[in-house]
Amino acid sequence: MAAVQETIDQVKAIDVDQYKYGFVTDIESELAPKGLNEDIVAYISAKKDEPEWMLNWRLEAFRRWKTMEEPTWARVDYPKIDFEDLHYYAAPKKREGPKSLDEVDPEILETYKKLGIPLSEQEILAGVAPENRVAVDAVFDSVSVATTFKEELAKAGVIFCPISEAIREHPELVQKYLGSVVPVSDNFYATLNSAVFSDGSFVYIPPGVRCPMELSTYFRINEPNTGQFERTLIIADKGSYVSYLEGCTAPQRDENQLHAAVVELVALEDAQIKYSTVQNWYPGDSEGKGGIYNFVTKRGDCREKNSKISWTQVETGSAITWKYPSCILRGDNSQGEFYSIAISNGHQQIDSGTKMIHLGKNTASRIISKGISAGVSQNTYRGQVSAHRKASNARNFTQCDSLLIGDKCGAHTVPYIESKNSSAVFEHEATTSKISDDQMFYCQARGLDEEEAVALIVNGFVRDVIQQLPMEFAVEAQKLISISLEGSVG
Amino acid sequence: MNAPANIKETKAEQSLNAQFDAIFAQTTQENANQRKQAWDAFKAKGIPHRRVEEWHYTDLRTKMNDAFALASKTAPKADALKGAGGLKTYRIAIVNGRYAPELSSDQDVAGLSIAQTGGFLASQLGTDDAMAHLNQALVQGGISIKIAADAKIDLPIEIVRYTDGSEVSSYAGTSVEIGSGAKALIIESFEGDADAAYQSNALTEVKVGDKADVHWLKLQVESAKAQHIETLSIELGAETNFQHFIYNEGASLSRAQLFLEFKGENTHAGLRGTSLLKDSQHADITLFVKHAVRGCESREYYRSVVDDKARAVFQGKIIVEQAAQKTDGQMMIKTLLLSDTAEINAKPELEIFADDVQCAHGSTTGDIDEDLLFYLMARGIPEAQARKILVLAFLSEAIEEFEEEQCVELLEAMTRSWLHADDMVSE
Numbered sequence: 001m002a003a004v005q006e007t008i009d010q011v012k013a014i015d016v017d018q019y020k021y022g023f024v025t026d027i028e029s030e031l032a033p034k035g036l037n038e039d040i041v042a043y044i045s046a047k048k049d050e051p052e053w054m055l056n057w058r059l060e061a062f063r064r065w066k067t068m069e070e071p072t073w074a075r076v077d078y079p080k081i082d083f084e085d086l087h088y089y090a091a092p093k094k095r096e097g098p099k100s101l102d103e104v105d106p107e108i109l110e111t112y113k114k115l116g117i118p119l120s121e122q123e124i125l126a127g128v129a130p131e132n133r134v135a136v137d138a139v140f141d142s143v144s145v146a147t148t149f150k151e152e153l154a155k156a157g158v159i160f161c162p163i164s165e166a167i168r169e170h171p172e173l174v175q176k177y178l179g180s181v182v183p184v185s186d187n188f189y190a191t192l193n194s195a196v197f198s199d200g201s202f203v204y205i206p207p208g209v210r211c212p213m214e215l216s217t218y219f220r221i222n223e224p225n226t227g228q229f230e231r232t233l234i235i236a237d238k239g240s241y242v243s244y245l246e247g248c249t250a251p252q253r254d255e256n257q258l259h260a261a262v263v264e265l266v267a268l269e270d271a272q273i274k275y276s277t278v279q280n281w282y283p284g285d286s287e288g289k290g291g292i293y294n295f296v297t298k299r300g301d302c303r304e305k306n307s308k309i310s311w312t313q314v315e316t317g318s319a320i321t322w323k324y325p326s327c328i329l330r331g332d333n334s335q336g337e338f339y340s341i342a343i344s345n346g347h348q349q350i351d352s353g354t355k356m357i358h359l360g361k362n363t364a365s366r367i368i369s370k371g372i373s374a375g376v377s378q379n380t381y382r383g384q385v386s387a388h389r390k391a392s393n394a395r396n397f398t399q400c401d402s403l404l405i406g407d408k409c410g411a412h413t414v415p416y417i418e419s420k421n422s423s424a425v426f427e428h429e430a431t432t433s434k435i436s437d438d439q440m441f442y443c444q445a446r447g448l449d450e451e452e453a454v455a456l457i458v459n460g461f462v463r464d465v466i467q468q469l470p471m472e473f474a475v476e477a478q479k480l481i482s483i484s485l486e487g488s489v490g
Numbered sequence: 491m492n493a494p495a496n497i498k499e500t501k502a503e504q505s506l507n508a509q510f511d512a513i514f515a516q517t518t519q520e521n522a523n524q525r526k527q528a529w530d531a532f533k534a535k536g537i538p539h540r541r542v543e544e545w546h547y548t549d550l551r552t553k554m555n556d557a558f559a560l561a562s563k564t565a566p567k568a569d570a571l572k573g574a575g576g577l578k579t580y581r582i583a584i585v586n587g588r589y590a591p592e593l594s595s596d597q598d599v600a601g602l603s604i605a606q607t608g609g610f611l612a613s614q615l616g617t618d619d620a621m622a623h624l625n626q627a628l629v630q631g632g633i634s635i636k637i638a639a640d641a642k643i644d645l646p647i648e649i650v651r652y653t654d655g656s657e658v659s660s661y662a663g664t665s666v667e668i669g670s671g672a673k674a675l676i677i678e679s680f681e682g683d684a685d686a687a688y689q690s691n692a693l694t695e696v697k698v699g700d701k702a703d704v705h706w707l708k709l710q711v712e713s714a715k716a717q718h719i720e721t722l723s724i725e726l727g728a729e730t731n732f733q734h735f736i737y738n739e740g741a742s743l744s745r746a747q748l749f750l751e752f753k754g755e756n757t758h759a760g761l762r763g764t765s766l767l768k769d770s771q772h773a774d775i776t777l778f779v780k781h782a783v784r785g786c787e788s789r790e791y792y793r794s795v796v797d798d799k800a801r802a803v804f805q806g807k808i809i810v811e812q813a814a815q816k817t818d819g820q821m822m823i824k825t826l827l828l829s830d831t832a833e834i835n836a837k838p839e840l841e842i843f844a845d846d847v848q849c850a851h852g853s854t855t856g857d858i859d860e861d862l863l864f865y866l867m868a869r870g871i872p873e874a875q876a877r878k879i880l881v882l883a884f885l886s887e888a889i890e891e892f893e894e895e896q897c898v899e900l901l902e903a904m905t906r907s908w909l910h911a912d913d914m915v916s917e
Binding site: 073389402404405406407408409410411412413414415416417418419420421422423424425426427428429430431432433434 | 543812815825827828829830831832833834835836837838839840841842843844845846847848849850851852853854855856857
């Protein structure tokens with residue numbers, strides 16, 4: 001019961017200001033002029049000291065993007081975005097090239113400290129046992145400000161750095177894999193990202209290496225009127241393993257901000273990638289004003305046999321979420337997993353789910369999706385499971401459950417199940433219900449008050465997914481869930 | 491995603507243009523407006539294609555190479571009509587979209603009235619579908635069936651829809667009104683000349699009053715080369731029991747779209763069906779079930795057996811509006827793929843705006859269970875026959891839910907015949 005009590009305390013503590021990451025860091029920034037054209041694309045490329053091939057790649061994406069239209073099929077509703085009214089690049093003003101953590105702007109360090117993200121390696125070493133260490137890449141607006149444990153990771157042969165650095169230092173890897181999972185013209189937002197992405201993380205795990213620590217990126221949008229376009233590329237070479245965590249927050253602002261990221265994962269033979277996200281962008285205020293538009297393309301490619309990619313996401317933030325972390329199960333015997341908790345409250349709109357594309361033989365996938373809607377929010381699960389003609393013995397199990405809290409919210413389930421192979425076995429089940437009076441009565445009869453009872457039942461509802469998260473995240477996620485639902489009961 | 495408006499017209503669309511002009515010229519003043527409005531609504535959408543979400547898996551634009559000429563009035567021989575396979579019924583025959591009294595039985599039945607109409611329907615009960623609009627733009631005729639309040643019709647009402655001729659198309663509009671407290675069994679068959687290529691497009695509106703008890707069996711046994719499109723829109727009153735079953739066997743391309751809305755509280759609707767597909771058949775069943783009032787129950791159970799290069803499509807959407815508290819909706823779709831070239835696309839959807847509901851859907855896809863097959867073969871049953879037993883058992887689970895004994899027997903006989911297992915005894 002301690003966990004529940006802790007949750008309740010947590011909720012009480014932030015009673016007034018629900019979103020505790022809503023502060024603004026006062027820092028001088030360098031901004032690209034508003035608007036988007038080829039000059040801006042070139043400006044971003046030049047800022048990053050990029051080779052010519054990269055600039056050409058961006059320009060091609062930009063030209064494609066200009067011919068594309070915004071998708072309208074998702075169940076989300078928002079005013080049209082003025083793509084000319086955004087800064088496509090924002091970076092904290094640099095002093096003379098910070099070489100170590102000591103030289104990073106103290107304001108930024110303070111920001112991450114407030115967010116609870118330890119950027120100082122010593123601090124981590126002092127507090128936690130070595131095997132629980134996490135290497136962090138901190139992305140502030142458009143740039144990566146610090147990456148920890150680089151040297152130690154380098155000893156194992158692991159490359160973990162900002163993607164802008166990777167473009168300069170490891171062009172052969174970037175050229176080979178960038179855009180190979182999410183092609184330049186994949187969709188409207190991915191193409192926009194390809195043209196203007198500014199930073200993000202790059203991970204390469206060499207053959208046979210089990211990454212010695214968890215890798216993590218922490219995204220923070222600070223500047224107003226900016227779009228954050230990060231690009232993450234993770235390559236797990238033959239027989240390697242990596243667990244990667246992603247977290248995000250933004251200040252409370254009245255206007256909406258755009259976040260259009262692309263994440264590409266490549267798993268080669270026998271490799272395994274575990275990708276976990278706790279998404280907590282600013283969701284807007286109680287009137288539905290402000291908040292982040294989160295339009296993200298995440299896709300993993302199980303390129304060779306026996307590879308495995310697992311997505312775990314806890315979605316609590318953002319005004320609008322449009323996100324479908326997918327697995328392409330190309331290699332024989334490859335496996336894809338998707339565990340999701342999507343919580344919407346207030347005026348949030350979520351349209352999220354996954355795609356499991358079975359191409360190889362004996363491929364298996366599992367989808368567990370738990371949606372909770374409260375307030376006047378709309379929460380949609382949209383997923384696709386398909387088996388190609390040659391995907392013999394493909395296996396999928398899908399379970400999506402929705403929980404409704406209050407009578408003004410909506411929960412929707414839109415699965416697409418496509419099988420072209422008779423030996424493929426697909427099972428799908430979905431349920432929608434509210435917390436039953438019986439469950440509440442049972443808990444309350446045992447002395448829990450209403451809030452505690454709801455917290456307990458909700459924690460039970462999402463348990464299957466929470467169990468998949470790395471331990472540090474699981475605790476945080478559990479708290480986050482209670483906070484997100486605060487005020488929705490009674 | 492909305493399709494760009496400037497797509498070039500297909501050959502079928504060009505043929506339709508000419509057909510509309512011809513039929514519009516002959517339309518009486520009274521109906522001209524309705525025909526024109528429907529045509530404009532159709533033209534605004536065009537023939538549905540894969541980028542129209544509701545038609546994503548049935549790309550009619552590519553599958554409908556041409557629109558055949560409107561069928562003229564003919565008089566087929568009475569024994570060409572199969573209907574409900576010899577059950578004693580009140581028969582209503584509709585040939586090439588028009589009521590054919592000479593092929594229908596004497597309709598002097600208490601509580602049942604049948605009238606020939608031009609096929610124009612008063613409203614389209616909330617359907618905004620291109621092919622339903624096309625029906626009203628080109629409709630050739632139809633009937634109106636009324637069952638009086640509290641009437642208990644003693645025999646099944648049999649509607650035989652027959653398309654006579656090859657390379658022709660038929661468009662019929664039917665309205666059915668079932669009064670409060672009435673009880674009826676309707677058996678509707680869609681058929682045509684064997685091996686003839688034709689297109690049939692039927693639009694039917696059904697209004698059921700309160701406390702009625704209606705069973706409706708649809709037998710889709712069109713010719714193997716036919717294209718079949720049926721739009722059925724249903725409104726149900728309070729405390730009514732409505733059971734619908736689709737038996738899908740014929741046509742190279744078929745699409746059955748059901749739009750059902752609960753208008754009165756505490757009503758139960760059971761929608762079921764079986765699709766038996768082979769060769770390169772394409773069969774699409776699409777449902778929109780709208781719970782607009784509280785306390786209603788819906789059950790959607792569909793089973794498909796897909797062989798050869800055939801393709802089954804199932805789309806089911808349960809919509810629960812905010813007022814529809816205490817809704818109970820359950821949907822289950824099961825598919826057996828019997829060959830490596832068969833295909834299933836399923837999209838069971840839930841759209842829920844009320845919180846005090848219990849909704850669920852499930853879907854399974856796969857081959858015949860090897861364990862079950864082994865069990866039967868271990869008892870000396872040859873593999874081919876064991877497979878037939880398992881397929882029949884799989885389909886029977888849906889068939890037996892239809893609570894009319896004579897229909898269950900009819901469906902099982904038709905299923906056995908499709909399986910070439912006429913000698914096999916059920917139970």
